[in-house]
Amino acid sequence: MKFSSERLHLIEFDEELLNNEILSWFQNPDLMKYYTNSKVPITKEVLLNAITAGRTDHNNFTYFIVHSESNDIIGTLKLGPINKHHKTSDLVALIGETGYGKGIGTEAIKLGIRLAFEKYDIRKLLGGMYASNIGSIKAYTRAGWIVEGVLHGHYLNNNKNEDRILVGCFNPKYFTDIEIKNAKYKKWYDEN
Template sequence: MIKITGEHLYIKEIEIDELTDSVMAWFSDKHLMKYYTNSQKVITRDSLIAAIEQGKKEGNIFTYGIYDIQRELLIGTLKLGPINKVHRTSDLATLIGDYSFLGKGLAAEAIKLGNQLAFSVYDIRKLYGGMYESNVASIKAYLRAGWLIEGRLKGFYQVDGRNEDRVLVGCFNPKYFSEIEIEKVRNKQENYYE
């Protein structure tokens, strides 16, 4: 079993029996889900189990638990995928679901562990993602985890009848991208986000 450990957290593939009622409550919490899914689709235990099993079977989506080292407690989830096997790119989404662990900088650590997982275990060349421009905490967490802002999609989301931009972020595996290539992206960040 793959387990990657950081300073305060570790990640490992989540077990189906860990999807308890308290964990599933994260996926029906309006505050936690405000930015988590673009489709606003309801995530049930059955749909989550089906997605985990299908992703694993197809080898393109992998769901990991985020655990507090000290308490050996599941505090969130990390989803790698869908993985594009031709280009070796993937999305990486994290969720700290346990409120007692929010606001402590742990999301950035979880994302760093996800970067390590993607690059060293799955040989992903590039990770990508996008978030609501108003989701400042998430943007900052990804930036602290070594991601860079690559662009902005004007009015991508419609929130309460108003347009909201999508901030595009990426993380580059140094095995496949030179420091010069990465620095060029870093130097353009301010064009897309203040």
């Protein structure tokens, strides 16, 4: 299965394509500000161990996001961990290279949705992000995700409590339009 859009396509992670430029994304404080909850530095060894373990366990899958015109790898997409019983998974998109046009993150997330629903038969995608990470919240909601709730004071960010915004994306194969509509967190939409 090939997953492509107007400007992007996905390819499975290949260690031979992992270069210093891609690894530098995981050392960039601006990109990593919201990327990991543990705040543990992501080295090449840590990254490869996680990808290998996910493949072995069949519950985490990593893809490169490729700009189709230039064939440049501009980001990564991680699907997992997958809960096989409930058919749920997290989906994380990281755009490491900028300058490829407005909305590229949203386009990558939409590809991730197709990958999750069509290849892995995921019933529901879920995730959470810092409330101050407005760019990610907008990218995910523009890609069709909805805000389902808020975990108040979930993160400790610069010694201050910060909310975690909970987002979800529902596979229409498993959910009706009414179920999806009723899942929206009303307060979030009323206040913003």
